[in-house]
Amino acid sequence: xxxxxxxxxxxxxxxxxxxxxxxxxxxxxxxxxxxxxxxxxxxxxxxxxxxxxxxxxxxxxxxxxxxxxxxxxxxxxxxxxxxxxxxxxxxxxxxxxxxxxxxxxxxxxxxxxxxxxxxxxxxxxxxxxxxxxxxxxxxxxxxxxxxxxxxxxxxxxxxxxxxxxxxxxxxxxxxxxxxxxxxxxxxxxxxxxxxxxxxxxxxxxxxxxxxxxxxxxxxxxxxxxxxxxxxxxxxxxxxxxxxxxxxxxxxxxxxxxxxxxxxxxxxxxxxxxxxxxxxxxxxxxxxxxxxxxxxxxxxxxxxxxxxxxxxxxxxxxxxxxxxxxxxxxxxxxxxxxxxxxxxxxxxxxxxxxxxxxxxxxxxxxxx
Amino acid sequence: xxxxxxxxxxxxxxxxxxxxxxxxxxxxxxxxxxxxxxxxxxxxxxxxxxxxxxxxxxxxxxxxxxxxxxxxxxxxxxxxxxxxxxxxxxxxxxxxxxxxxxxxxxxxxxxxxxxxxxxxxxxxxxxxxxxxxxxxxxxxxxxxxxxxxxxxxxxxxxxxxxxxxxxxxxxxxxxxxxxxxxxxxxxxxxxxxxxxxxxxxxxxxxxxxxxxxxxxxxxxxxxxxxxxxxxxxxxxxxxxxxxxxxxxxxxxxxxxxxxxxxxxxxxxxxxxxxxxxxxxxxxxxxxxxxxxxxxxxxxxxxxxxxxxxxxxxxxxxxxxxxxxxxxxxxxxxxxxxxxxxxxxxxxxxxxxxxxxxxxxxxxxxxxxxxxxxxxxxxxxxxxxxxxx
Numbered sequence: 179x180x181x182x183x184x185x186x187x188x189x190x191x192x193x194x195x196x197x198x199x200x201x202x203x204x205x206x207x208x209x210x211x212x213x214x215x216x217x218x219x220x221x222x223x224x225x226x227x228x229x230x231x232x233x234x235x236x237x238x239x240x241x242x243x244x245x246x247x248x249x250x251x252x253x254x255x256x257x258x259x260x261x262x263x264x265x266x267x268x269x270x271x272x273x274x275x276x277x278x279x280x281x282x283x284x285x286x287x288x289x290x291x292x293x294x295x296x297x298x299x300x301x302x303x304x305x306x307x308x309x310x311x312x313x314x315x316x317x318x319x320x321x322x323x324x325x326x327x328x329x330x331x332x333x334x335x336x337x338x339x340x341x342x343x344x345x346x347x348x349x350x351x352x353x354x355x356x357x358x359x360x361x362x363x364x365x366x367x368x369x370x371x372x373x374x375x376x377x378x379x380x381x382x383x384x385x386x387x388x389x390x391x392x393x394x395x396x397x398x399x400x401x402x403x404x405x406x407x408x409x410x411x412x413x414x415x416x417x418x419x420x421x422x423x424x425x426x427x428x429x430x431x432x433x434x435x436x437x438x439x440x441x442x443x444x445x446x447x448x449x450x451x452x453x454x455x456x457x458x459x460x461x462x463x464x465x466x467x468x469x470x471x472x473x474x475x476x477x478x479x480x481x482x483x484x485x486x487x488x489x490x491x492x493x494x495x496x497x498x499x500x501x502x503x504x505x506x507x508x509x510x511x512x513x514x515x516x517x518x519x520x521x522x523x524x525x526x527x528x529x530x531x532x533x534x535x536x537x538x539x540x541x542x543x544x545x
Numbered sequence: 546x547x548x549x550x551x552x553x554x555x556x557x558x559x560x561x562x563x564x565x566x567x568x569x570x571x572x573x574x575x576x577x578x579x580x581x582x583x584x585x586x587x588x589x590x591x592x593x594x595x596x597x598x599x600x601x602x603x604x605x606x607x608x609x610x611x612x613x614x615x616x617x618x619x620x621x622x623x624x625x626x627x628x629x630x631x632x633x634x635x636x637x638x639x640x641x642x643x644x645x646x647x648x649x650x651x652x653x654x655x656x657x658x659x660x661x662x663x664x665x666x667x668x669x670x671x672x673x674x675x676x677x678x679x680x681x682x683x684x685x686x687x688x689x690x691x692x693x694x695x696x697x698x699x700x701x702x703x704x705x706x707x708x709x710x711x712x713x714x715x716x717x718x719x720x721x722x723x724x725x726x727x728x729x730x731x732x733x734x735x736x737x738x739x740x741x742x743x744x745x746x747x748x749x750x751x752x753x754x755x756x757x758x759x760x761x762x763x764x765x766x767x768x769x770x771x772x773x774x775x776x777x778x779x780x781x782x783x784x785x786x787x788x789x790x791x792x793x794x795x796x797x798x799x800x801x802x803x804x805x806x807x808x809x810x811x812x813x814x815x816x817x818x819x820x821x822x823x824x825x826x827x828x829x830x831x832x833x834x835x836x837x838x839x840x841x842x843x844x845x846x847x848x849x850x851x852x853x854x855x856x857x858x859x860x861x862x863x864x865x866x867x868x869x870x871x872x873x874x875x876x877x878x879x880x881x882x883x884x885x886x887x888x889x890x891x892x893x894x895x896x897x898x899x900x901x902x903x904x905x906x907x908x909x910x911x912x913x914x915x916x917x918x919x920x921x922x923x924x925x926x927x928x929x930x931x932x933x
Binding site: 259263277323336 | 830831832833834835836837838839840841842843846850851854855
């Protein structure tokens with residue numbers, strides 16, 4: 179979708195971007211990251227000709243952007259900046275509708291599109307349409323900024339530290355919201371950030387820059403598991419293993435359970451109704467569910483050999499749904515739970531609370 | 546606790562000043578004829594005692610509005626102030642009629658120092674009260690409109706026709722209208738001419754900052770030349786120009802008269818207009834500009850949709866300053882034969898006729914206040930919703 183070939187930029191003889199080659203595919207979120215002054219923002223701004231490169235070639239959708247009028251090119255590319263830059267003399271709706279209006283959409287169509295976008299960002303149109311930017315909170319303003327960039331439905335979205343000026347709570351809320359909206363819309367996004375966690379959370383690919391050069395561009399897992407050099411390793415920090423875990427989901431590492439045959443029941447003496455599940459017959463832990471599969475409790479420390487009396491005891495759970503961990507939770511969360519509660523494993527449950535599998539500390543440590 | 550912090554010293558001081566002026570200073574001056582020194586009349590010496598009592602009572606009623614912290618009393622105070630201002634004028638004007646009935650013909654009654662101090666203190670109280678209310682901008686406009694309307698009604702309705710000022714007016718009604726047209730014409734023409742040059746120049750200075758260091762000092766130094774000197778300086782070159790190009794004379798251009806006045810006043814107006822135009826464009830936030838460019842506006846669209854609307858309040862403010870400043874300076878232009886209300890002022894000074902001076906000075910002030918008011922409303926309109 180966007181390709182940079184040997185792109186070079188000098189400011190007054192001082193190189194800012196050196197020989198960067200990068201290809202961003204359709205639907206990707208590519209996070210440009212690096213220390214300040216590394217050339218990430220300059221690289222971004224060259225993509226919509228806010229800055230003209232000194233050398234190299236940039237293509238958008240296969241076309242060399244030097245052949246397009248800058249303002250026409252920019253109308254096809256959404257642009258979000260850290261300072262948001264909402265026009266203070268226009269209402270929220272007028273701000274969002276500005277690109278459609280520049281593209282000569284009818285007033286009606288532009289308004290409908292604006293209200294659609296407000297709804298997409300969880301801002302009630304009848305409350306927010308006629309507000310002015312100075313009446314908005316930072317988080318609301320930035321959502322309007324992103325909505326404005328999306329107004330004419332561009333294929334590409336360029337974002338320059340879009341969540342940088344927000345407080346941590348608003349920022350993480352907005353990151354999650356943006357992630358899900360992006361998953362729905364499937365835009366090609368180039369996002370400049372200096373926040374490693376943001377890049378790891380949102381990026382389908384991370385491009386790390388240093389001193390104008392592109393050091394490594396890979397999916398986050400690879401960046402974290404096989405950093406190309408010391409700089410990458412240092413940049414992602416000593417907790418990069420943990421960061422990597424936050425990219426992996428419980429479902430990827432979960433072990434499947436099999437229902438134990440009646441004969442394998444550790445203690446028919448208790449005569450507990452329902453079903454029992456375990457990873458294998460010799461598991462230390464056996465999960466107890468009711469007949470519909472809802473988690474009820476577990477049998478601890480049992481050695482399940484046919485015929486042998488079991489030393490295990492049954493532990494009922496007060497809040498089984500809170501005890502289990504969700505399929506879609508990330509491994510960092512799972513690890514935290516396991517360490518906090520000093521457990522060797524946790525049951526994995528679906529959204530409806532039905533037992534689905536088991537996640538083991540040993541497996542996470544090996545991941 | 547709250548009440549004590551809410552008492553405005555400004556209002557209290559204004560009220561006390563007005564009280565002293567009302568009770569101790571001369572509200573009116575009685576003269577045997579228009580040039581003689583007058584005999585002062587305090588509020589107690591007015592011919593109708595009930596009028597004196599009513600004025601004093603109204604002034605005392607203003608006190609709670611000046612002291613109180615609640616919204617109700619403050620609004621009440623504002624309303625009483627708006628009524629009092631024309632009320633004092635009406636009282637003096639009606640009294641003048643009474644006094645003159647038994648006086649020799651040619652006797653005059655003028656407004657005294659007490660009247661003017663009362664007006665001044667009412668102005669202070671009114672503006673401070675407006676500022677203390679929620680939505681001060683609206684209150685200010687409403688107060689101005691109400692007070693202005695009442696004053697106009699009293700002045701035009703003939704209720705104060707016996708005052709010396711109004712007698713001076715009635716003796717030269719046609720000339721008054723003529724000089725008003727002159728005054729407005731010279732001011733309007735000079736400000737428009739200045740805007741025609743100053744707005745593009747201001748934009749150029751914004752675009753080319755290096756030019757700014759060269760042009761702004763020139764404009765500032767023009768401001769330092771006294772207006773009278775600048776009028777004088779223009780007489781000779783204009784006269785020379787007219788002798789060489791006779792067709793200019795047919796357009797009404799001479800070395801003296803309105804032409805040098807308009808040129809000089811336009812030069813004076815240039816500084817505020819150019820400066821504010823430049824500053825207005827410079828005040829537009831870089832984020833809005835970058836967003837506009839990034840969104841795909843071309844230069845013209847950026848100017849039209851972003852820069853100009855955001856700069857407009859500041860630019861209009863420059864035009865406001867230029868208008869008010871030129872309305873005042875136009876009065877001086879009467880000295881080189883340009884006409885305008887200045888003609889009455891200088892004529893009155895020559896005759897030592899204070900009321901004739903006032904006949905020139907008061908309308909000049911009035912026009913300046915009205916012009917200022919109109920511009921402020923315009924600026925307010927363009928600011929709605931914009932920056933807080």
